[in-house]
Every structure is written in C-alpha cells, then in structure tokens.
Amino acid sequence: MTEIRPILWENGSLKLLDQTQLPKSETVIEVTGYHGAISAIRDMQVRGAPAIGITAAYGVAMAARDIRVDSRADFMTQLRGVAAEIESARPTAVNLQWAVRRMLAVAEAEPDPTRLPQALLAEASRIQEEDETVNRRMGNAGQGLIPEGGSVLTHCNAGALATAAYGTAVGVIRAAWESGKRFDVFNTETRPFLQGARLTAWEFHRLGIPSQLIVDSAAGMLMQQGRIGCVITGADRIAANGDTANKIGTYSLAVLARENGIPFYIAAPVSTIDLSLPDGAGIEIEQRSPDEVTHFQGEPTAPDGVEALNPAFDVTPHRYIEAVVTENGVCRPPYLESLKLAAG
Numbered sequence: 001m002t003e004i005r006p007i008l009w010e011n012g013s014l015k016l017l018d019q020t021q022l023p024k025s026e027t028v029i030e031v032t033g034y035h036g037a038i039s040a041i042r043d044m045q046v047r048g049a050p051a052i053g054i055t056a057a058y059g060v061a062m063a064a065r066d067i068r069v070d071s072r073a074d075f076m077t078q079l080r081g082v083a084a085e086i087e088s089a090r091p092t093a094v095n096l097q098w099a100v101r102r103m104l105a106v107a108e109a110e111p112d113p114t115r116l117p118q119a120l121l122a123e124a125s126r127i128q129e130e131d132e133t134v135n136r137r138m139g140n141a142g143q144g145l146i147p148e149g150g151s152v153l154t155h156c157n158a159g160a161l162a163t164a165a166y167g168t169a170v171g172v173i174r175a176a177w178e179s180g181k182r183f184d185v186f187n188t189e190t191r192p193f194l195q196g197a198r199l200t201a202w203e204f205h206r207l208g209i210p211s212q213l214i215v216d217s218a219a220g221m222l223m224q225q226g227r228i229g230c231v232i233t234g235a236d237r238i239a240a241n242g243d244t245a246n247k248i249g250t251y252s253l254a255v256l257a258r259e260n261g262i263p264f265y266i267a268a269p270v271s272t273i274d275l276s277l278p279d280g281a282g283i284e285i286e287q288r289s290p291d292e293v294t295h296f297q298g299e300p301t302a303p304d305g306v307e308a309l310n311p312a313f314d315v316t317p318h319r320y321i322e323a324v325v326t327e328n329g330v331c332r333p334p335y336l337e338s339l340k341l342a343a344g
Helices: 034-042 049-066 072-087 094-109 113-145 169-178 195-207 216-224 250-259 335-343
Strands: 007-010 013-017 028-031 151-154 184-188 212-214 230-233 237-239 244-247 264-267 313-316 323-326 329-331
Touching (some): 007 049, 028 034, 034 049, 034 072, 049 072, 049 094, 072 113, 094 113, 113 230, 113 264, 113 323, 151 169, 169 230, 169 264, 184 195, 184 216, 212 216, 216 250, 244 250, 250 264
Parallel strands (some): 151 184, 184 212, 264 323
Antiparallel strands (some): 237 244
C-alpha cells in the first residue's frame, strides 16, 4: 500500500499536505516559521490530534532557530511565550499541549544555548517518527476488534492524514484488512467540514480498501438494519475516567450504537490520555466560525443572516465506550485503572 505522510521536514522548512484542498488537489504548503504553523493548525490545513502535535513541535523548533538573544534566560522567556501562543491555536486536542510541553522540557534540560535549536529540531523529528511507530502498534493491538465478514463504521478522519502516518482508528481498520480479514467499511461524511467525505474516503481509496460513504444521519438506520458490526473513532482528549472528546457527532454515534447493541471503540495514542482531568466535564470544547456551517468552500449553503452554532467536538461518556485501543494494548473498563496503566 502507498504510505500517506502528510508532514515532511525538508531543507529547513515544514511541508504540509493542505487538507483543506483535498480531494480536489494534493497541494503542499511550506511553513517557514512558527506563525505559519499556528495558522496551519487554526485553519485546519493540518488537523487530527497527533498531526497537530507534530506540527506544533516543529513550530517550537522553528521559533528556537529564529530567536536572537544573548542570554539563555532571555531565550527561554521568548520560547515560553511562543509555546503559549502555539498551545492556544486549538484548545481541545491535548496532543498539542503534550508536544509543546515535551519540547519545553528538552529546552529546559539543555544548558548550552547554542545547542538548543538543534536539540529541539531533533526532538520534533523524534516525535514525528515515534507517532508512526505508535500508530502501527495501535493497529496491531486493535485489529482483532474488527469482525471477519462483518462491518465497521468510522467517523471524521482518524487516518494517516491525522497523524505522521498510518492513522489511529483508520490504522486499526487498515491493520485488520492487511491481516487478511474482509469486511464492509462505512464512513460518515462528517459535517460541517466533511473530513470523512474529503479525507477518509480519499485515504481508503488510496489504500485500496473498499468503503461506502454515508451522510451522518444515515448511521442510525444502518445500525437498525444490522449493517454495522462495530464503530471505531479517534479521539482528541481522553479524561482519566474514559470520557472522550472527539469530532462533533461522535457522541450521537455512541448512543445509537448502544441502543442497537453494537460495540463502540476509541483508538488513540497514550499522548491523548489526559490523566489530569478526572472526567470529560473539564474538556474545553472549541467553538469554530459559524461560516463553516452556513458556507462550504466560500459558497453559501444557508440564507444570508442565518445564525449558526459550530462546536467542533463533543464528549462521549465512558459508559458508552466498550474499549480504548492504545499502542500499549486495549483498555477496558474500569478506565480509571486501565488508562492509567496504559499511560504508564
């Protein structure tokens, strides 16, 4: 299968596959400074919790390269300010904060200020490399959950485009397919940004995995008809008790799955687990522009003046989640114990 790698560091700059242009064109944008990294994250040219974290890490590295001060203390003051800016780019995905704070920890531990830029670039590269390894381990850990001869539904995009490569929830599906299993694959369009239609369907097509695209509101009917064997999605933040924030509409799918006796799974790296939050009530939900609901690619889809609400995520209570797949194995309730063990 052709590997999809949406993030590349090359010749001193960050190359990102612009996900706002897919599937019409495979356009690569070049980011040369941390302001560009922030813009790419906010504008969803790069998206998906792990990919956001990787981009943020390179943003810190680029900032370190460009800081011009005489003392280490002044350097760290400026770097911490940059880190705070990058962390604020999108509030829900904990991987962004995790990656930025990991970068700051490297900076704090390096006594020689002349070595800091190179040390931080090396750490960003390490975060990117580790992510692909983690995703492949996650796929192997979770592929047994996908039923031979059955069917699976996924939501939004939790594939290679959301990561360094391979993907989380889509990675689990891919691993099951590569193991020789054959099953039906469904993916939602995922309003309003159509990550499922534009990105996940594109990935399945590139990977040679047959899939069927459905409108978000068709999921319940297919479940009722017995055509969905399981549901698996990614995650942007998982609280200590297993409550999970993911793309808006995930909660609805989890409730529908429970009503129809269908297992609902989450696949995410341990960097997405936030043990500092006891439950999902503390997860900040990003509110995006109403224009994403009333317009699509600049064209109006609603009358002028219509008000719209556009929460980017919702929180699925842990009671609806049958298992959480991580690179360290499959976690099951009680999540207060299993997630803590997985996170190490």
